[in-house]
Amino acid sequence: MTVLTTERLRLQEMTEADLDDFAAILGDPAFMRFYPRPKTRAETLEWIMLNRRRYREHGHGLWKLTRLADGAFAGDCGLTIQRVDGVDELELGYHVAPAFQRTGLATEAARACRDWARTSLGATRVIAIIHPDNLASQRVALNTGLTLEKRTTNYGPGTEVMIFATAL
Template sequence: MHLETSRLRLREMTTADLPPLRAILQDDEAMSAYEGAFDEAMTLSWLDGMQRRYREDGFGLWAVDLRSTGAMIGQCGLTTQRIMDAEVLEVGYLFNRAHWHRGYAVEAARAAQRYAFAELGADRLWAQVRDTNIASMNVAIRLGMTVRGRFTKHYRGVDMPHLAFAVDRGDAEPH
């Protein structure tokens, strides 16, 4: 799997990506929607889980590299998730804080969205967003998503109200 946008390249993560992955997953601010920084064991298990998804599903959250430098600055991609009692396809995005506010999340997520509709033949793409995560909501809105429902996730011992955003294939803007 290999996707390119004007500034970014999306590809599968490997263990060589652990240093930039730690810079995201072990950062309290980047992980505030996930109730704070992961420790090393959670980081290794996250990468392991993504690699299992690549093998079993053919997709997962991919590494996002800056084409200009080759540096990995984030993760973005597709995962299957259970949202409001249904198995659905979700777009996810997490970026290194040093690279926020430059449009990278929307650029990468649009590439993942195109892949979901064009290559996987999905009819609908979802994003589950914690109700405190305005940045993530704005990315979902940029993808043409609207709010389809609300639900509570129980994660790391905390009840987290979430909004379920989604966009249907025909309604996604052409990019």
């Protein structure tokens, strides 16, 4: 099901049929260098199913990105509930396939999700949780209107992350 369309992208619910595309990026050590480790194929399927539960329970999750020009898989972007420092926050998250990085697609998708959070959910705030070394993700957050709010280690044991945020 298509959720959003931008100038160059369709954002839609991911399904089990997307496993090969997601396993290719989420299983890639270079792509996943800012995460504890790459996902196995089985873990990727669990992650897809988690997002499908999020769609049912919250009306949102991470959505598959498809390039309109040619139908190419471009990654994912969307909104999830994340607990940070004991508070549930609406997080704007994105993973853009290597072939489409540095093309502005991540920012285009992130802006669409930010706007959807405000207009469809009535959200008043979104955050992005970003590894301190992930400069590309930080640029996307800044280009989407988020600013660095704080650093915390309370997101995961022994893991420092940066919290970018914006009021909507």
